[in-house]
Amino acid sequence: MERRLTPRGAKRRHDLITFATARFAANGYHPTSVAEIVDGLGVGKGVFYWYFSSKDELLGEILRGAQRSLRAAQQEAIGTEPNPVRRIELGIRASLRWSENHRDLYTLVQFAATDERFAPLVSRGAQVAVRDTMRQVAEAVEEGRVRATDPEVCAHAIIGLTTYLASEFIHRRARPAGEVADATVDFVLHGLLAGSASELAGSGTGQATEAPGRR
């Protein structure tokens, strides 16, 4: 692949990606045939294989593009903000806004994570996000702004929460991203309990009472 494209060619390629993303998200990747995609654009089958060497490769391209785009949105949102806690918040808000504007991509990434052929690709993208977030959590811990916790677990918790709430409230119920972000940030920062004294000190199942990762 890697073809030098004319402007017209670049547009075709872009159209294919856009249309395929929509169909994959709506119908599922496997149930959507190449024929369906090219028919939808009113072009011949050969066009598809002129721009992509296979259906799998197309999905790969879509996933890579999604990750690039999300990361760019996050970094642009964070800008030069010095406070790491605030950076986390800005990252969450950017992710949710991005999620709102790219519902299809979200669905596709979710699917890709469940297919052994694409899971590694998704994993790699997730690792980048985790590393970004971890750095901020670690910094915030160092500065004493947040409780001492395992930054890796925290990073996953933040990303997982954001991801899940996006799926539930933005995609399924079409709530505005801003509102969802408020709730997410609130939960991330304060957790569930009222007051400062843990009512459940000593709870647990007899296993470690501290968070894992701290040795």
Place this chain on the structure above:
Amino acid sequence: MERRLTPRGAKRRHDLITFATARFAANGYHPTSVAEIVDGLGVGKGVFYWYFSSKDELLGEILRGAQRSLRAAQQEAIGTEPNPVRRIELGIRASLRWSENHRDLYTLVQFAATDERFAPLVSRGAQVAVRDTMRQVAEAVEEGRVRATDPEVCAHAIIGLTTYLASEFIHRRARPAGEVADATVDFVLHGLLAGSASELAGSGTGQATEAPGRR
């Protein structure tokens, strides 16, 4: 369907479900053919269609079974515990333990949620879990044990967090469920911030596009 099964028939059916679950989780639902399943069990194709009317129906059965099994595990764990916060914790721990013992089912549910034909089924199961959790959050709020928040959002946050951390730490990295549960419960209850005074008081209201009060 609905067939009166002999003991031998019941075993056959169970074998089919078990084997298919493993293959679906490992290879993906669509890429796994009925032939692969029956060959793996050393039986003819007719057997499959004797017990299930279609491949889709089999997946439906698997998903319904998974939800029944998870809910049973949660309810057994909660038992008669009166404290709603403690009930939430017990539910989280039960879910993670279940997740540890049923990795394949977890993967399958994740996939099913991305396919428009199965998503409704998954949704219905998720709604049950959300309603269960919501009831407990609402009760905890009423009793003043947790901050006043939208119980629905909270329920989703709890479930989302649990789900995601299960996937990352139990499935991908094979950490023990107990450890992961400790961290999850900790995060759910206390959030991220240090101390009782919110450093970010004022955040979480409106879109907060201006930097919130930083010291």
Place this chain on the structure above:
Amino acid sequence: MERRLTPRGAKRRHDLITFATARFAANGYHPTSVAEIVDGLGVGKGVFYWYFSSKDELLGEILRGAQRSLRAAQQEAIGTEPNPVRRIELGIRASLRWSENHRDLYTLVQFAATDERFAPLVSRGAQVAVRDTMRQVAEAVEEGRVRATDPEVCAHAIIGLTTYLASEFIHRRARPAGEVADATVDFVLHGLLAGSASELAGSGTGQATEAPGRR
């Protein structure tokens, strides 16, 4: 592959091989599609792939069968004949008779030898034939029945001649195998020259670019 076949299945498989051999020989291997074969037999496409894992595999089967069959015919013809020269003759006659009865296979083998994917298979079969013939030539030389020559070259010459004359006279012109065999055996045994004294003594050494001794 390797399937336990019922009698009905064995017949189907045999029909596929027979029909495909005829089409491959008439139209060429590549130009003959699987669809053409199954349509010709009035069965569904799946039937083909029930019995053969691919079109290539089918050709392989055909070629292997041809080699087995030809070799069996030769060995049966030679029987226990003690005279090696006579054994060579019997082999030639058997080959030509076989050729007469299996024109399609001959054409197919010729093609297969020109395709890099099948050439090794053909080569292997040819090696067996060469080794058989070589043994007889060597024995004949030892017994002083034929001129001292390189048995390997002779073996190839015999096989090549037989092959070629079969193609030309039996396949293209439909002459009876017996007649062709007489001529082939005659040429193989006596060569071209009249009398016993070589008119061209001295030739056959070096590149002989100058005219050799002519009267």
Place this chain on the structure above:
Amino acid sequence: MERRLTPRGAKRRHDLITFATARFAANGYHPTSVAEIVDGLGVGKGVFYWYFSSKDELLGEILRGAQRSLRAAQQEAIGTEPNPVRRIELGIRASLRWSENHRDLYTLVQFAATDERFAPLVSRGAQVAVRDTMRQVAEAVEEGRVRATDPEVCAHAIIGLTTYLASEFIHRRARPAGEVADATVDFVLHGLLAGSASELAGSGTGQATEAPGRR
């Protein structure tokens, strides 16, 4: 077609033929795509169809060129040699030398002979060679230089032997053409038997004991 070509055009056309011949010989005619050829030369598809009206036509050109070239080599080698036996020998030697220098063409001709669309073309070329050789055999018989045999069968025997030994020893084992020619000429002239008295007089299968073709 028939196009007046600029020198640059003539070179392009020649390059296409050369490259295509190599790919066809290496990969097979059908499996080699036009795209592969033009990509290999770094030109666009249009170039191909500017010089040739189709892929089949290109193969036809290659085959015709091969026959022209081989015949020219033979005629140049024979020159004005008056002795017909010697002419046969010179022809064999020229053919093998040509074969050594044009392995790809040899492979291609072999293939073409097996495809019903190209077989007539190959046939026509072969007929020319047979007629040339026949004339020489007939003359040699008339002059009493060789045994009285059917000149047509002899011609085919000579050509078949030469062809086959070229394929086996020159192409597959890369032996020098001179050596192979010595063996071929020797076999053609003397056959296999030692001495002048046929040890096998009277052998045969009860069918004609004389060569076929004589009525």
Place this chain on the structure above:
DNA sequence: AATGAATGAGAGTTCATTCAT
């Protein structure tokens, strides 16, 4: 209950050929 065999629509992909630029 169960099997091997069969179906045939439809999948992804290729490729000779054409055409606008």
Place this chain on the structure above:
DNA sequence: GATGAATGAACTCTCATTCAT
């Protein structure tokens, strides 16, 4: 003359499903 793009029929092969035995 030459290119990149496009065409679309045809290809090999898959697979959920059905059926005779």
